[in-house]
Amino acid sequence: MPKLTRRQFFKFTAASVAASYLAEKQAFAKDNENDKTYPLMTAGAATSYGICHFCSVGCGIEIKTKGNEIVSTEGLKNHPINEGALCPKGRSLKEMHNSKLRLTYPLVRKPGSDKWEPISWEDAISKIANKIKEVRDNTFEKTITTKDGKVVKVNRVNGMFSLGSAEIDNEEAYLYTKFNRALGVQYYTHQAEI
Ligand code: SF4
Helix, strand or coil: CCCCCHHHHHHHHHHHHHHHHHHHHHHHHHHCCCCCCCHHHHCCCEEEEEECCCCCCCCEEEEEEECCEEEEEEECCCCCCCCCCCCHHHHCHHHHHHCCCCCCCCEECCCCCCCCEECCHHHHHHHHHHHHHHHHHHHEEEEEECCCCCEEEEEEEEEEEEECCCCCCHHHHHHHHHHHHHHCEEEEECHHHC
């Protein structure tokens, strides 16, 4: 058997990984080929796959894009949760992305004002951070006394409630939980629980 040099070995390994990745990608695309999409609308569009983030069901979704525009969203045929189906929210995901009305910057309504005004991301984040600090400082409780007079350490914030979103994924939900716990926020939940 011919001997492989170290360099040949790495080249061979990289080529094998790339080939198996492409084969898997093609098989995945073929399995999920959607016969419901409209050929004229989707001709020449790029295909990508993802999870609908509108609710906690987490349906698999096939997205066709042309440039920056989404031209079609369909359920992934082989996805174990939705098996090709999408509810109207998932189906209309493209409208949200393409909408000219979509808000892409933060707004603020100043005290006493009756209108919303644009604000930079830096200013919005600073304002939120300052408010969190102020509420935390004012409502932080280190200990409580039980009915039988025992002092128990609790280290909690009583003045804040935090609501997670179906728009965040598992990893983000993990960070969201960590963030709340680090602050001492005890009242928090996720949209899916409501
Ligand atoms: S398609 Fe509908 S049911 Fe599925 S994740 Fe999106 S919003 Fe939820």
